[in-house]
Amino acid sequence: MYRRWAWSLAGDTGRDPASEHRRLMELALERDVDAAVAALEEHIKRASLVLQRWALQIGRA
DSSP states (O other): OHHHHHHHTTOOOSOOHHHHHHHHHHHHHTTOHHHHHHHHHHHHHHHHHHHHHHHHHHHHO
């Protein structure tokens, strides 16, 4: 649900989830643990950060 909110409420439309998932898969298959962990953290944190920024903006309105 948070992903839908990030997209619809906060306007996080410049994202390409399919490419992000493909990159995560490639890094896992390459067994590049450090890069895979970094990419996964970025992937997970992005929606929450976008929603937090949106909530702060709404709170100031």
